Amino acid sequence: MTDPAPVLTPAHLAEVRFTVRWTSAEADHEEHFLARKVALQRDILPPGLAEALAGVGAGATWSARFPPGKLVPGLRPRKVAAIPRDLFKRLRLRGRLVEPQAGRFYPYSLLSAHPGIRSADARPAFRVLEVAGSAMTVDFNHPLAGAELEVAARVERVYPRRGAVRGRLPDWVEEICQDGPGMQARAGGRPTAFDPPYALERADAGDDAAFSAGPRSEVHLDATARGHLEGAYAALAAPGCRVLDIMAGVTACLPPDVDARGVHVTRLGLGRADLEVGARPARHVEHDLNADPRLPLPDESFDLVLCRLGFESLAAPEAVLAGALRVLRPGGALAVAFSNHFLPGKVTALWAELHDFERMGLVLERMRAAGFGGCRTASWRNWPRPQDDPRIAEVLESDPLFVVTGVRP
Template identity: 35%
Template sequence: MKKIHSNAIASIEFKLSWQSQFASHVDCYFGEKVNFWRDFFPQALQEALLDKTVGDEVEVPLPHDDMILPHSSHNIFTLQRTQFNRRFLHGKILDPRLGRFYPKKFLQNVSGAVKEKLTPFRCIRFDETTLQVDFNHPLAQHTLKLAAKVHEVQGSHEERGGRCNDWVEIMTRNGIGFHSRYENMHTDFFYDDPFARMDWTDDSEFYSTPRLVTHLDAKAIEVITGFYSQFIKPGMKVLDLMSSWKSHLPEKLELADLMGLGLNQEELENNNQLTGYLLHDLNKTPRIPFDDKAFYAVI
């Protein structure tokens, strides 16, 4: 069986775990062609993965260094409210909201904020004339652990050109940490009615036609199934909310009850894991039609 060496190419499942004030978080990323000769890794992770083979898993602490800089008060700035470009998006006016993240390109006359830059900043305080922003990385104050599981080892081969990947940057640049609160203050998610529907057509029209397709790729389904298996145990009663023809639970998991709630009967009838189902439109009647404490878990 092939082992990882300094010139190997491998498929690696990365898991970044961290703790916020209210929850434990695990963010997953699948690297299909991880190049151990060319790509960038934390040194501890690269050393831990050497000589590992398919199925092996390692975990290392992820220090705050050049990849994710430690939190610094020097990255907090007070600006004029007018430096937030409310009209940056064509045809829409946006106001800054407490705790929310925005791309730096929304800012005007600020060092490091250019139109092409999507790097986020956080709005942490404001009044009628000023705006305080935080340029620190969303994970800068959290203790991080990085795990890696080997799925395939391809060995080495001759290369001409190509690109090198910074895997920590790839994992942490697209929203990880955005949902944690700033100094335990509630993030203002609700001012501009974010749950307002763009299309008020009755949901029953959309779901009148069965869609027996998967909306995730095989690797994402594998990750979700593995996540469910950590918390959902044999003998439990589980509610599959907004259910369809797949529940993504482990096939061999024997539950006392798996109830599906959805909008298309044919999709629900094709879900072999369900022990029962109910057609129910939660937009019309936003109350789940079951007794309290009827289920151990809801997915």
């Protein structure tokens, strides 16, 4: 007889997959996070979760809704303040002077001494709401302070702990919601200022096709992150649909069962050598979107357009998004996916200076401006990196993944 599957007791630890869902005026949002070494008797968990998990095994699920201010600090009017503009320190980043922009987030360290400001705190913890002459209005509230949160948990694994539970006392909601979630939404419904004059400049403005043909490596995404992306794509790719994969590279992240589901794939990229690796497309299209941002494809000819690890290097993203909208059938979707690393010479200047979650906000703004609706964002963070991944010696965690989707009305 086999031993019974372990269940959560004080003598066990667990891996728990959390999903936090919330809504802004612009989109629906999901934050996926793997909590590792969860100990029921030690950790701070959402109200009701510890009781629900006691005595359960892998596969058990739980969910609950919480009003604003229950899980993260609520909105406090006193945390919105008008302060002198000159408290924003003069800092040069890549040779450019950093200027406060409405809707953007900045680390506390960019503010000079002021009551209540911890200048040594490096988190992107305050938001600039408005800049007017010699004054600016800033918001120190948590980015999710006004949001109702739905929290779902799934036990992925239960295993015996070894020895006494030691170490810090983790607050898992704080772990999930700090340093990012909420930053992709607008402030008070007003568009974020993602339009400095240098926004689309690239350090290497040379020919992308020549760059691709030379010695270079594609942006790496580990196997765990690729699995998350395949799952996101599988949820969008209905059986028999027509998919356009733009800026396609060496590694394909399409679901492995696309052939079985009758999904018809067209890959558009810089060179046939890249396009022919790791995919079974029905059609290859060689095209450089930075030389000519127009998509050389018929109107309303696709159900799904994918852009993976490439949006950050587009020199004319508005034109590419307009093209994606044009080639999609009504009800078709566009999915833009990226991680936290990129090809340094080819990334656009604004993208390089943004926080990961602000980058989702940037994609959202540009999608909405192009005419997309039904927008959603999703993030995946804190999974372990596979032991056989070539970057395991550098980074122990799996690459974070961020996906923004929009629908053609």
